[in-house]
Amino acid sequence: MKSLKFDLTDLLAGLMFIVFGLIFGLTSWFDLDMGTARRMGPGYFPLLLSGVLILLGLLIVAVSTRHEGEPIGAVAWRGMALILLAPVVFGVTVRGLGFGPSVFLCALIASFASVKMKPVKALILALCVALFSMAAFSYGLGLPYPRIGPWIPEPIANLVPNLSPAIAWVKGLFASAPPPPPPATGG
8 A cells, every 4th residue: 555645834724724724714703793694793704705715725635635745854943033013113113213113124124034135135125115005195195194204303304305295196187087977877
């Protein structure tokens, strides 16, 4: 009889999916109201998602029996530590530094999780992420965080341009568009 061989990484990933699916499914089943398919309660959708998670886990476990995988390598402690540290730094500094500098710092820390990242590329990446985030979330969506916080000295804070007139102009372009015509009715 042929012995059963597993790809250990796929097996562990599938089992993790199954365990998390069971945890969330049981939590939504016992702690939240299900409702009906027509009038869903707060536990209906989490229960559906946990079922999908369990099915995916079972599928991954089944696929893990098809071939023997490579052994699990060393744990990337540096990457895990920096990826976990980045959002903590963002949360601690967003009110003091402001949204833009905090996103810059968060992206800079997270970019060094890869051993292949060079400092100049990390600075460019962090600057691009910070500029895009400020344009999208601070100017576009109007998040209530200050763009530049009180921890940054006034002369440096004044270097950030006030883009409010440009944003208002762009919003005006879309607001002044004529409404679409009503749909034509057949008949």
